[in-house]
Amino acid sequence: xxxxxxxxxxxxxxxxxxxxxxxxxxxxxxxxxxxxxxxxxxxxxxxxxxxxxxxxxxxxxxxxxxxxxxxxxxxxxxxxxxxxxxxxxxxxxxxxxxxxxxxxxxxxxxxxxxxxxxxxxxxxxxxxxxxxxxxxxxxxxxxxxxxxxxxxxxxxxxxxxxxxxxxxxxxxxxxxxxxxxxxxxxxxxxxxxxxxxxxxxxxxxxxxxxxxxxxxxxxxxxxxxxxxxxxxxxxxxxxxxxxxxxxxxxxxxxxxxxxxxxxxxxxxxxxxxxxxxxxxxxxxxxxxxxxxxxxxxxxxxxxxxxxxxxxxxxxxxxxxxxxxxxxxxxxxxxxxx
Amino acid sequence: xxxxxxxxxxxxxxxxxxxxxxxxxxxxxxxxxxxxxxxxxxxxxxxxxxxxxxxxxxxxxxxxxxxxxxxxxxxxxxxxxxxxxxxxxxxxxxxxxxxxxxxxxxxxxxxxxxxxxxxxxxxxxxxxxxxxxxxxxxxxxxxxxxxxxxxxxxxxxxxxxxxxxxxxxxxxxxxxxxxxxxxxxxxxxxxxxxxxxxxxxxxxxxxxxxxxxxxxxxxxxxxxxxxxxxxxxxxxxxxxxxxxxxxx
Numbered sequence: 001x002x003x004x005x006x007x008x009x010x011x012x013x014x015x016x017x018x019x020x021x022x023x024x025x026x027x028x029x030x031x032x033x034x035x036x037x038x039x040x041x042x043x044x045x046x047x048x049x050x051x052x053x054x055x056x057x058x059x060x061x062x063x064x065x066x067x068x069x070x071x072x073x074x075x076x077x078x079x080x081x082x083x084x085x086x087x088x089x090x091x092x093x094x095x096x097x098x099x100x101x102x103x104x105x106x107x108x109x110x111x112x113x114x115x116x117x118x119x120x121x122x123x124x125x126x127x128x129x130x131x132x133x134x135x136x137x138x139x140x141x142x143x144x145x146x147x148x149x150x151x152x153x154x155x156x157x158x159x160x161x162x163x164x165x166x167x168x169x170x171x172x173x174x175x176x177x178x179x180x181x182x183x184x185x186x187x188x189x190x191x192x193x194x195x196x197x198x199x200x201x202x203x204x205x206x207x208x209x210x211x212x213x214x215x216x217x218x219x220x221x222x223x224x225x226x227x228x229x230x231x232x233x234x235x236x237x238x239x240x241x242x243x244x245x246x247x248x249x250x251x252x253x254x255x256x257x258x259x260x261x262x263x264x265x266x267x268x269x270x271x272x273x274x275x276x277x278x279x280x281x282x283x284x285x286x287x288x289x290x291x292x293x294x295x296x297x298x299x300x301x302x303x304x305x306x307x308x309x310x311x312x313x314x315x316x317x318x319x320x321x322x323x324x325x326x327x328x329x330x331x332x333x334x335x336x337x
Numbered sequence: 338x339x340x341x342x343x344x345x346x347x348x349x350x351x352x353x354x355x356x357x358x359x360x361x362x363x364x365x366x367x368x369x370x371x372x373x374x375x376x377x378x379x380x381x382x383x384x385x386x387x388x389x390x391x392x393x394x395x396x397x398x399x400x401x402x403x404x405x406x407x408x409x410x411x412x413x414x415x416x417x418x419x420x421x422x423x424x425x426x427x428x429x430x431x432x433x434x435x436x437x438x439x440x441x442x443x444x445x446x447x448x449x450x451x452x453x454x455x456x457x458x459x460x461x462x463x464x465x466x467x468x469x470x471x472x473x474x475x476x477x478x479x480x481x482x483x484x485x486x487x488x489x490x491x492x493x494x495x496x497x498x499x500x501x502x503x504x505x506x507x508x509x510x511x512x513x514x515x516x517x518x519x520x521x522x523x524x525x526x527x528x529x530x531x532x533x534x535x536x537x538x539x540x541x542x543x544x545x546x547x548x549x550x551x552x553x554x555x556x557x558x559x560x561x562x563x564x565x566x567x568x569x570x571x572x573x574x575x576x577x578x579x580x581x582x583x584x585x
Contacts, residue, residue: 005406007347007404007406008402008404009350010349010350010402011350316399317397317398317399318398318399318400322399323399326399337345337404337406
């Protein structure tokens with residue numbers, strides 16, 4: 001046996017084991033190890049509007065947050081419930097139109113119209129999606145992709161809800177700071193909320209549905225009920241994004257059903273690391289500004305975009321966040337076999 | 338024919354195979370016996386090269402880091418660096434655990450897929466041979482693979498492996514979850530294949546008794562290490578081995 005052979009060993013850091021398994025938070029070091037990554041994210045997000053050079057980039061931050069909400073909802077559905085959703089545009093559109101109607105037609109202020117649009121939008125989305133929940137496979141993805149396409153054409157053809165002109169005269173947020181901080185706080189709230197949720201008992205059942213729905217059924221639980229619940233939460237998050245968006249733009253039109261809202265969150269999830277929930281937010285923070293920077297190149301930016309995505313899938317299919325987490329928690333060394 | 342030495346496989350930091358040495362001579366049926374998690378399937382994957390493929394996929398997805406070390410010689414040639422497809426071309430064909438038949442293809446199609454490496458005349462001849470040793474499959478030619486019973490699926494899996502014209506057939510737990518009657522049919526079939534086609538066979542099992550009558554030589558795996566080896570009689574003379582793996 002050749003003793004010169006070496007192999008790279010991967011071990012958990014001592015501090016990770018101490019803080020993770022034993023909860024021995026005895027010093028600032030351990031406390032810092034646990035809270036620092038979270039603090040960096042929270043403080044960093046909250047500081048973003050202050051760091052941005054002008055109105056234009058501040059608006060970009062808000063858009064980043066809207067996409068981050070969509071990416072969160074995609075990641076939650078895809079990696080914790082097992083439903084691949086291409087329905088970002090669907091959720092944004094439904095939520096957006098609801099909020100626009102509440103605000104423009106009934107004069108309800110944004111403070112109330114946004115939550116109302118979130119709930120009613122989530123109900124409508126869930127009801128429309130319930131018929132395809134019992135199926136496994138690509139059907140959910142297809143249906144969620146078709147709804148926004150169909151709804152946009154219906155609005156265009158029948159001229160309801162303002163037709164191609166859209167609904168105008170929607171109230172905006174009182175100022176741009178409120179607008180940015182509302183979006184940022186919502187992202188943080190749902191990020192940490194969802195992380196909590198997937199570890200509660202209900203979250204465990206939902207994750208079990210993804211792993212093996214027959215075993216869940218055999219345990220006496222209704223798979224469709226839990227799936228519908230998860231779709232309600234995810235579509236609610238999406239609708240919330242849409243509702244905020246129409247108040248930012250002060251306009252609701254069929255461009256709310258644009259395919260960008262479906263595709264970009266998926267790309268962000270791939271880059272950020274799927275199944276981490278933080279990863280998609282990070283992915284949006286990278287992708288959306290990049291796509292703004294590339295705006296000068298016109299349609300050529302799609303090419304850069306596509307190349308970036310392909311590179312990520314081929315070379316780092318785990319995603320940034322999974323990679324970063326591993327580096328943070330583990331160290332590597334060469335050992336003799 | 339096949340000789341592996343110093344074979345080590347790590348899943349991350351877990352040692353799945355520890356310095357294992359196995360060999361299989363021409364025209365021999367070799368048994369590899371061990372409990373769950375002893376490393377039987379890992380050994381089969383390492384020999385057939387599927388491990389290289391698993392390793393590559395895990396590395397791309399940033400999952401477990403798999404390390405494979407050691408030496409595998411097949412017909413005097415070092416095959417450690419060969420891809421699984423090339424190893425199959427050389428004649429090492431794996432019939433995987435849990436059968437893994439193509440469940441949406443018919444029996445006939447499954448066999449034809451297995452015969453991808455064979456020439457047309459070889460495939461025709463082998464297919465007739467498969468139906469001859471497993472006559473139960475004849476009536477099921479058109480049946481979809483997923484609708485076969487466990488035993489029929491196992492027959493099909495062995496038949497599919499035969500279609501690739503193996504020189505060494507690796508059977509990973511062929512008796513898993515089958516009735517004693519079906520086990521007897523498969524064991525008889527395996528012996529016939531060895532006798533008539535001159536194919537060396539390496540078969541893994543947890544419970545050695547049904548396989549015992551046909552094996553010429555056997556290895557005992559425990560916690561990833563080959564702790565015992567010997568002919569049938571040598572193993573039977575050891576009381577611990579007798580009670581643990583042969584149930585007598």
